[in-house]
Amino acid sequence: MPQIESIKSKPSLVFRKPDAQDGSEIWKLIQRCKPLDENSMYCNLLQCDHFRDTCVMVERDGQLLGWISGYIAPSDPQSFFVWQVAVAPEARGLGLGKRMLRHLISRDETADCTRLKTTITKSNGASWGLFRSFARSIGGELSDEAHFHEDDHFDGHAATEHMVTITFPQEARAAA
Incomplete structure (x- = not known):
C-alpha cells in the first residue's frame, strides 16, 4: 500500500498521444499486465x-503508468473500439483506466463516435468492472453479446470474447 500512496502524492499525470519511440515501453508495460494478450x-x-490519435498513454515523471x-x-465510423487497457501494477486502484477512457472520448x-466497443472474456472481472463503472459514470447504456466464439473463432484455444457496447448519451460527450 505505501507504493500507491507515493503515486498519489507525486506530480501530475500527463496524458498524451504515443509516438513510434514509445512502442517498446508500451510492450514492456503490457507484459507486466496479466492477463492481457502480449502482442x-x-x-x-x-x-x-x-x-496514435485514438490511443493514450499516461506518464508521471517520465514513468509509463x-x-x-x-x-x-x-x-462503423460511429464506434470507437478499445483494443487494450493496461495499467501498471503500482498504479492500480487509482481510477486510471476510467480517466484514460474519458480522455479518449473527449x-x-x-467526436463523431456515439458508442464505445470492446471485447471481454467472461472471466476478466477487472475489465468488466472498468467498463461497467465507466458506463455508469457517463450515464451510458452497456450491452454485451458473445461475438468471437471459443470453438468457431479460436479453435478451442481461447475463451469466447463478448462484444461490449457502451452507447453514449449526448451529454456525456460534453462532460468528458
Whole structure:
C-alpha cells in the first residue's frame, strides 16, 4: 500500500498521444499486465505510429503508468473500439483506466463516435468492472453479446470474447 500512496502524492499525470519511440515501453508495460494478450513489439509500434490519435498513454515523471490502444472501426465510423487497457501494477486502484477512457472520448478524433466497443472474456472481472463503472459514470447504456466464439473463432484455444457496447448519451460527450 505505501507504493500507491507515493503515486498519489507525486506530480501530475500527463496524458498524451504515443509516438513510434514509445512502442517498446508500451510492450514492456503490457507484459507486466496479466492477463492481457502480449502482442508483438511491432504491433505496439504500429499502434503508436498508425493509431496514435485514438490511443493514450499516461506518464508521471517520465514513468509509463497506463496505456489504451483503440481505433475507430473502419466499417462503423460511429464506434470507437478499445483494443487494450493496461495499467501498471503500482498504479492500480487509482481510477486510471476510467480517466484514460474519458480522455479518449473527449478528443476531437472521436467526436463523431456515439458508442464505445470492446471485447471481454467472461472471466476478466477487472475489465468488466472498468467498463461497467465507466458506463455508469457517463450515464451510458452497456450491452454485451458473445461475438468471437471459443470453438468457431479460436479453435478451442481461447475463451469466447463478448462484444461490449457502451452507447453514449449526448451529454456525456460534453462532460468528458
